[in-house]
Amino acid sequence: MDINTLKEFVLEFQENDPANKVPEELAKSPEYAGREIYSGVTCGAADARDEIFAALRQNEEANIELTQPDEWLPGAKSVVSFFMPFAKWITDDNAGGDWPTAAWLHGRIEGQAASDKLAAALTDMIVKEGYGAVAPSLDQRFKVIKEKCSSNWSERHVAFICGIGTFGISRGIITELGTAGRLISLVTTLPLEPTPRPYTDLLEYCIRCGTCAKSCPMNAISVERLKDNKLCDAFIDKVRAKETPYYGCGKCQSGMPCAFGIPGRD
Numbered sequence: 001m002d003i004n005t006l007k008e009f010v011l012e013f014q015e016n017d018p019a020n021k022v023p024e025e026l027a028k029s030p031e032y033a034g035r036e037i038y039s040g041v042t043c044g045a046a047d048a049r050d051e052i053f054a055a056l057r058q059n060e061e062a063n064i065e066l067t068q069p070d071e072w073l074p075g076a077k078s079v080v081s082f083f084m085p086f087a088k089w090i091t092d093d094n095a096g097g098d099w100p101t102a103a104w105l106h107g108r109i110e111g112q113a114a115s116d117k118l119a120a121a122l123t124d125m126i127v128k129e130g131y132g133a134v135a136p137s138l139d140q141r142f143k144v145i146k147e148k149c150s151s152n153w154s155e156r157h158v159a160f161i162c163g164i165g166t167f168g169i170s171r172g173i174i175t176e177l178g179t180a181g182r183l184i185s186l187v188t189t190l191p192l193e194p195t196p197r198p199y200t201d202l203l204e205y206c207i208r209c210g211t212c213a214k215s216c217p218m219n220a221i222s223v224e225r226l227k228d229n230k231l232c233d234a235f236i237d238k239v240r241a242k243e244t245p246y247y248g249c250g251k252c253q254s255g256m257p258c259a260f261g262i263p264g265r266d
Helices: 005-014 051-060 088-093 102-128 155-161 211-215 229-243
Strands: 042-047 078-085 165-167 173-175 182-187
Touching: 005 042, 005 078, 005 102, 042 155, 051 155, 078 155, 078 173, 088 102, 102 182, 155 165, 155 173, 155 182
Parallel strands: none
Antiparallel strands: 042 078, 078 182, 165 173
């Protein structure tokens, strides 16, 4: 089993599992019913002993109480990260305006349910092959520290370590398939060849164009600094209060030069 096997599993899930479709009974508009949520995947792997994992826990600026791979799973050999872009109809629909569209809210909430189901299925598949596997975001030990806008596992930092992409000033991950989508990751005893990181800088793929800053309803982003997470969270809370159980925003991912790929590259 290698990284390509895992990638094919994800693509098959997207094509065949009903979780990757907006359920008819939950559709906010009839035309959304049955529409695809995710389309495509890019993935990468890192050695579970990669020194960046330990460095992140010591880095105050990173603001992550990062539980180490071998703490999630003793004997861990690899960490694997997957980025799944939203189907284009979701991202295009959410471009512009100062409130998340119904399409984006479906991507955020039904999309999260789909990615959770996929993470569990990937874990089960690896375990059936005789290896250990844990999806930290689904583990009972996973915790969010809301007052610090932090957690003990960061899908975005893990994606950077696994060679998937770099950060933008919006704090999103810019990948070869863009930034509008969701990340999942696994810690496993399955030995995987580490994916080369074709970058050295945290913001290497970001062209600092400022488009995301102009699109942010809370002015939480500027080209001089990374997104202010507390301002962002305050807006998400406003959306949740009005749209509950839905929440989200995505304005810094929709209609951006990095929405569907690395800006400045064909």
